[in-house]
Amino acid sequence: MEERNFRRWLLGIVVLALLLRVAWLASQPVSPDDYMVGVSAINYLENGQLGPTMWNHPGLRNLLVYASLQLLGSGVLGIKGWSLLFGILTTPLLALIGRRLLKSDLAALLAAFFWAVDTLSIDFSRQGINDVYLAFFPLLAILLACRFLETRNLWWLAGSGAAFGLGIASKWSVLFQLLASGGYLLYEVRSWRDWGGFSRIIAFFATLIVLPALVYLITFLPWFGRGYSLSEWPQLQKSMYLETAHHTRYGRPITGDHDPLVWFLRPVTFEDTFFITSRPGEENRFVVLLAVTNPCIWLPTLPAVGFLLWRGARRREAGLLFLAALFVLSYLPIAAAGRAIWLNTAFAVTPYAFLAVAFLVQRVVSDRKNGRVLLAGYLGLTLLLTVPLYPLAIGEGLRIPHMDELILRYFKAIEGSDLPKGAGEVK
Amino acid sequence: MQATPRGSLLIAVPILLAALCAAWGMDRYGKSQRSVRAAGPAVSGAVRRVVVPDPAEAFKLWRKEHQRGRTVLFFGRAWPKVQPDAFLEVPEVRNYPLPLSNYVTFLEERVLDRSTFLFLATETGIARRVVAVVSEPAFQAAQEANRTAKHQETVAEGLLVPYMGFPRIFTTLKGLSSPEEPVLVYVAADFFQGSSADELKRRLAEAGVLSDLIVLCEQAGDPEVSEGARRELARFAMLLGAGG
Numbered sequence: 245m246e247e248r249n250f251r252r253w254l255l256g257i258v259v260l261a262l263l264l265r266v267a268w269l270a271s272q273p274v275s276p277d278d279y280m281v282g283v284s285a286i287n288y289l290e291n292g293q294l295g296p297t298m299w300n301h302p303g304l305r306n307l308l309v310y311a312s313l314q315l316l317g318s319g320v321l322g323i324k325g326w327s328l329l330f331g332i333l334t335t336p337l338l339a340l341i342g343r344r345l346l347k348s349d350l351a352a353l354l355a356a357f358f359w360a361v362d363t364l365s366i367d368f369s370r371q372g373i374n375d376v377y378l379a380f381f382p383l384l385a386i387l388l389a390c391r392f393l394e395t396r397n398l399w400w401l402a403g404s405g406a407a408f409g410l411g412i413a414s415k416w417s418v419l420f421q422l423l424a425s426g427g428y429l430l431y432e433v434r435s436w437r438d439w440g441g442f443s444r445i446i447a448f449f450a451t452l453i454v455l456p457a458l459v460y461l462i463t464f465l466p467w468f469g470r471g472y473s474l475s476e477w478p479q480l481q482k483s484m485y486l487e488t489a490h491h492t493r494y495g496r497p498i499t500g501d502h503d504p505l506v507w508f509l510r511p512v513t514f515e516d517t518f519f520i521t522s523r524p525g526e527e528n529r530f531v532v533l534l535a536v537t538n539p540c541i542w543l544p545t546l547p548a549v550g551f552l553l554w555r556g557a558r559r560r561e562a563g564l565l566f567l568a569a570l571f572v573l574s575y576l577p578i579a580a581a582g583r584a585i586w587l588n589t590a591f592a593v594t595p596y597a598f599l600a601v602a603f604l605v606q607r608v609v610s611d612r613k614n615g616r617v618l619l620a621g622y623l624g625l626t627l628l629l630t631v632p633l634y635p636l637a638i639g640e641g642l643r644i645p646h647m648d649e650l651i652l653r654y655f656k657a658i659e660g661s662d663l664p665k666g667a668g669e670v671k
Numbered sequence: 672m673q674a675t676p677r678g679s680l681l682i683a684v685p686i687l688l689a690a691l692c693a694a695w696g697m698d699r700y701g702k703s704q705r706s707v708r709a710a711g712p713a714v715s716g717a718v719r720r721v722v723v724p725d726p727a728e729a730f731k732l733w734r735k736e737h738q739r740g741r742t743v744l745f746f747g748r749a750w751p752k753v754q755p756d757a758f759l760e761v762p763e764v765r766n767y768p769l770p771l772s773n774y775v776t777f778l779e780e781r782v783l784d785r786s787t788f789l790f791l792a793t794e795t796g797i798a799r800r801v802v803a804v805v806s807e808p809a810f811q812a813a814q815e816a817n818r819t820a821k822h823q824e825t826v827a828e829g830l831l832v833p834y835m836g837f838p839r840i841f842t843t844l845k846g847l848s849s850p851e852e853p854v855l856v857y858v859a860a861d862f863f864q865g866s867s868a869d870e871l872k873r874r875l876a877e878a879g880v881l882s883d884l885i886v887l888c889e890q891a892g893d894p895e896v897s898e899g900a901r902r903e904l905a906r907f908a909m910l911l912g913a914g915g
Contacts, residue, residue: 270767398672474694
């Protein structure tokens, strides 16, 4: 594809991603999580305490949200600006990485398109909590690592390490992407004759182990401000790890879709329900933010990864195997966790799933007489499914006739209890 | 900077140095935030001692003195239980711009009382850790209640059960060991419903506890605290000697 055309298409997809993420954002009801993100950011920076919400995750979100609250106030951008920014920027990141690993502009654009219209990605780009960071920072790190391989400039490698550090400072699952990337880099540089042995080891050690650890440690500066010493830091990490490893919601038992084994076997959902009122004394409004995965994008994932592995091994294409490794190393620990895990954790996996599916689709439609028709049909179906799923993801589903009934039935089925008083009635 | 042996050193050495400096610097910074004043053996009589009528007054005293980053050595019949979730209200009206504020300042103004003072000390940064010396039954109850806690372990000082990462250590008078730094000592009158003043003084001396401030709380008006316990608290103050 001509470079000019690639850029035009990519720009169009980024604009689509932006529009889907900002439309009606200012009027979207503020969830309790969004509110608590602000409270927790202030608590961390001004009191050095993790929490009160999601205390078991590292504090990068708190640092960023506090900065945006100070700069932009406690409006929608102050609370959600970072998720919005990272959610939008993940779109071109996927394309740029897809180009390099899949060696196909079409596959690259498809991956970006999937992210742009995926309702889980849209949902969490519009929330204050930091799950979208799990997609953005590792992808940024991987792109910078690719730039290092292309230019042999060590600053890119250092940038990659720093980006991984920021990712780990969002959630620890980024360690798996770091592991996969480290393996890929070691493989790719094995033939660099003028850079061997100790030089390679020291550079990788410093940039991909020490630098991420340094960035991660620095994000705990507010906590150290409470008088803690370095020797007390490991105990905090242990507490955070134990909470994370056994976490099944704070307080109430977990409900909703929470089996990662079925993420790519059937459409799954993430629901956030709450009451809100515009003014004191007015009637409460029941809100359901419901992200439903698009089967056109999610369900081909496992066959697509299988195809990646097969083709990558057969043709010795390291990029394909690297992508497969990213998916496997990111998904397997989640799938094997043996406990309930909510769908938002899938952001550690979805970028690589989307790249894999994009590659499969590109291979299917390429070199076929009716390839364009097939592609158009597939994209049309994907978009067609996105249309009804979009209002669900932005919390407007209950305002749409007939859709409201479906949502309320779904809520009753998934929560296993009657609807809250004032939520509406199942007819 | 190209990937060459020289390039590797030029990139690696600064990173390694930065990491070492950061680790050392953050450790120093953390320790510098602790408000420790001239300390001595807790039983020496030379350590400043304040008697307060109510636990909330202890908190106010610590606040007034800008105590920060301390280990609080708490002596009481039991850990003062609170339900922190009950304090956390997400308002039903949530319009932009959101009415956000410092949650801890909010708590301090609204919920300070005899049961929340220690919780607030942890939240406000007065205490960075608490070692709670409680009665034997209360310690056993704490062991039982935390048997299934996600993080609980036996450490040198007792039973560690962090709350949201905040270190809380439970022990008994028999298990009291010497903290590695001068502590803020807080003795509640109800501690003497299971122990004697002589016993407490002896254990403090044996453990070599150092302090710069001892707060003795009469728990006035608390119907669960006996007058006998308050008298024993006063006797403990006399046993400590001059102080004040």
